[in-house]
Amino acid sequence: MFCSITSTAISGVDALPVCVEADVSEGMPVFNIIGSLSQRTKEAADRVKTAMRNLGIVLPPKRITINLSPGDVKKDGTRYDLPIAAAVLSALGRIPEDRLKDTMIMGELHLDGRIEGVPGILPSILLANKLGISTALVPAENAAEAEAAGIVKVTALSCLKDLIDYCTSGIVPEQPPLRKVNAQEQPALKEDFSDIRGQAVVKRACLIAAAGFHNLLLSGPPGSGKSMAARRLPGILPEMTAEEKLEVSRIYSVAGLLTSEQPVITERPFRAPHHLLSPQALVGGGRTPVPGEITLAHRGVLFLDELPEMPGRNLEFLRQPLEDRFIRISRIGRSVVFPCDFLLAAAMNPCPCGYYPDLNRCTWTERDIHNYNSRISQPILDRIDLRVDVPALEYRSLQSEGKDEISTAVLRAKVSAAFEIQKDRYRDLAFSFNSGLPANEIKKHCMLTDEAARLLEAAYHSLSLSARGYHRVLRIARTIADLEGAETINEAHISEAVFFRQHAGKA
Ligand SMILES: [Zn+2]
Incomplete structure (x- = not known):
C-alpha cells in the first residue's frame, strides 16, 4: 500500500512544498x-511509532518506508511527525486515502499523541492558497495564525486521535475560539512622545529620522531619555500597509513567535537586543537559518543601546545589512535571504562613565574618550545620517508636570505627510525614502535655492566634509524640506541638516 501527503519545508520566510510518501510492503520489519x-526530523520515527502505540495502534511486522521529497530540499524540525503518521495510517488502510487528498498537514507529535505547534504555518498556508489546496490540518496552537492567512479551510487538531476521527468519520474536533483580528484597527499606543518633557531637539531628530527613514545615533548621559525617545519611534511611523503586515508576520511565523493571542503582527516592530548578543542572534543563522534581530525589526525600529560596547565583530556583521536592507545567510549547499529594512536607532554615552562634557564628574581623559568613540567604525557611522547630542534633563523639565504638547499623534501626522511626498517622488524607483537616495540620484531630487547652495558650499569647506558627509547633509535637508512640504531645499533646511551633522561631531 502506498500513500502520499502534502506538507511544507521552510526556507527563509518562504514555504516549499514537500511530499510525504509512505509505503508498506512485505519484508524485514523496519520503519525507515x-x-x-x-x-531532529529523523527522530520522527520514534515519536510517531510511540504515539501510535499509545493510541493502541499496533504496527504490523512489515517494511514501512517513508520518503520526504524533493530530495534537494533539506527537511528540518518536527513538523513532519503528523503528516508521517497520516501517511503511514493511510498506507496501512487505517484511514481512507481520499480523505487526505487536496490537504496540507503539519504538526509535531508528543509521545502520548498530543499535537504541538510548529513554526512557519503562515507561509505554509499562503503556499497552500497558491497551490489551490482546499484544506489544511494544523496544530490547534497554530489555528489563529493559519486562519489569518485566509482562503484555505483550516481544521485545528489537538491530538493524533483527532486526525483519525476526522479522516475516518469526518468528525471535526472542537475548534479553538478565534480572536477577530481587525486589520483596520489603529494599534493602541501605550507610550507617547508627550510623556517626554522638553528635549525638543531630540524629538525633532526623531521626527526627521522617522520621516525619511534615516538611521539615528543619540549620544547622551545615562537617564537623559535616549531609550525613552527610541522606544516611541515606531509609534510615529505611519501604520504598515496590509502587505507590510503580512511580510512582517511571515518573519515572526518562521521565527515561531506568533501566538494565538497575536496571530499576525499589526504594529511596527521595536527590537532592543542586548549589546552582547551573539552574531547569530543579531543577524540570523543556524543550521536551518532562522531570522535574527535585524530581520525581526524589519519595517520597524532596531534599537542598539551602548553602541560602543557592542563587540566589533557584531558591528561588522551589521554593515552589509544596513546597506542592502536584506541579509543572505549561506549554509553548505544553500542560502536563504531574510529582509531587514529597519530604522537603526543607536544610543551611546558620550564617554565610558557617561558624564562628559561635565568635567566635574567625568573622570576620563580626552584620549580615553576618543578611543571610546572610535570603537564605532567609520563604515557604520557612514550609514547613520542623523547624530544628535541628548543633553541631561534640565531641572525645569523634571519639575514640570503634565504632558508635553509634542505628542505622538502630532509627529505621526507630519511623518505620514512626508511619507506620501516620498512615495510619489520615488515611485517606480528601487528605493522609497530619502535615506535610500543613492549618491548619483541626489542632484536630481535635491534642488537647492541659490542661498542654500552657497551655505552648503561654505559648510563643506568649514567643516571639511567628506563626499559622504556632504551627501548625508543633503539627504537630511531633503527630509526637512519634505516635512514642510517644500519642493526646493532652502537655506534653513541646509542649516538644520548641518546642525544634526555637527552634533556628536567627535564620532
Ligand atoms: Zn566620563
Whole structure:
C-alpha cells in the first residue's frame, strides 16, 4: 500500500512544498524515513511509532518506508511527525486515502499523541492558497495564525486521535475560539512622545529620522531619555500597509513567535537586543537559518543601546545589512535571504562613565574618550545620517508636570505627510525614502535655492566634509524640506541638516 501527503519545508520566510510518501510492503520489519533529513526530523520515527502505540495502534511486522521529497530540499524540525503518521495510517488502510487528498498537514507529535505547534504555518498556508489546496490540518496552537492567512479551510487538531476521527468519520474536533483580528484597527499606543518633557531637539531628530527613514545615533548621559525617545519611534511611523503586515508576520511565523493571542503582527516592530548578543542572534543563522534581530525589526525600529560596547565583530556583521536592507545567510549547499529594512536607532554615552562634557564628574581623559568613540567604525557611522547630542534633563523639565504638547499623534501626522511626498517622488524607483537616495540620484531630487547652495558650499569647506558627509547633509535637508512640504531645499533646511551633522561631531 502506498500513500502520499502534502506538507511544507521552510526556507527563509518562504514555504516549499514537500511530499510525504509512505509505503508498506512485505519484508524485514523496519520503519525507515529518508529524504535529506536533519537529526531532529529523523527522530520522527520514534515519536510517531510511540504515539501510535499509545493510541493502541499496533504496527504490523512489515517494511514501512517513508520518503520526504524533493530530495534537494533539506527537511528540518518536527513538523513532519503528523503528516508521517497520516501517511503511514493511510498506507496501512487505517484511514481512507481520499480523505487526505487536496490537504496540507503539519504538526509535531508528543509521545502520548498530543499535537504541538510548529513554526512557519503562515507561509505554509499562503503556499497552500497558491497551490489551490482546499484544506489544511494544523496544530490547534497554530489555528489563529493559519486562519489569518485566509482562503484555505483550516481544521485545528489537538491530538493524533483527532486526525483519525476526522479522516475516518469526518468528525471535526472542537475548534479553538478565534480572536477577530481587525486589520483596520489603529494599534493602541501605550507610550507617547508627550510623556517626554522638553528635549525638543531630540524629538525633532526623531521626527526627521522617522520621516525619511534615516538611521539615528543619540549620544547622551545615562537617564537623559535616549531609550525613552527610541522606544516611541515606531509609534510615529505611519501604520504598515496590509502587505507590510503580512511580510512582517511571515518573519515572526518562521521565527515561531506568533501566538494565538497575536496571530499576525499589526504594529511596527521595536527590537532592543542586548549589546552582547551573539552574531547569530543579531543577524540570523543556524543550521536551518532562522531570522535574527535585524530581520525581526524589519519595517520597524532596531534599537542598539551602548553602541560602543557592542563587540566589533557584531558591528561588522551589521554593515552589509544596513546597506542592502536584506541579509543572505549561506549554509553548505544553500542560502536563504531574510529582509531587514529597519530604522537603526543607536544610543551611546558620550564617554565610558557617561558624564562628559561635565568635567566635574567625568573622570576620563580626552584620549580615553576618543578611543571610546572610535570603537564605532567609520563604515557604520557612514550609514547613520542623523547624530544628535541628548543633553541631561534640565531641572525645569523634571519639575514640570503634565504632558508635553509634542505628542505622538502630532509627529505621526507630519511623518505620514512626508511619507506620501516620498512615495510619489520615488515611485517606480528601487528605493522609497530619502535615506535610500543613492549618491548619483541626489542632484536630481535635491534642488537647492541659490542661498542654500552657497551655505552648503561654505559648510563643506568649514567643516571639511567628506563626499559622504556632504551627501548625508543633503539627504537630511531633503527630509526637512519634505516635512514642510517644500519642493526646493532652502537655506534653513541646509542649516538644520548641518546642525544634526555637527552634533556628536567627535564620532
Ligand atoms: Zn566620563
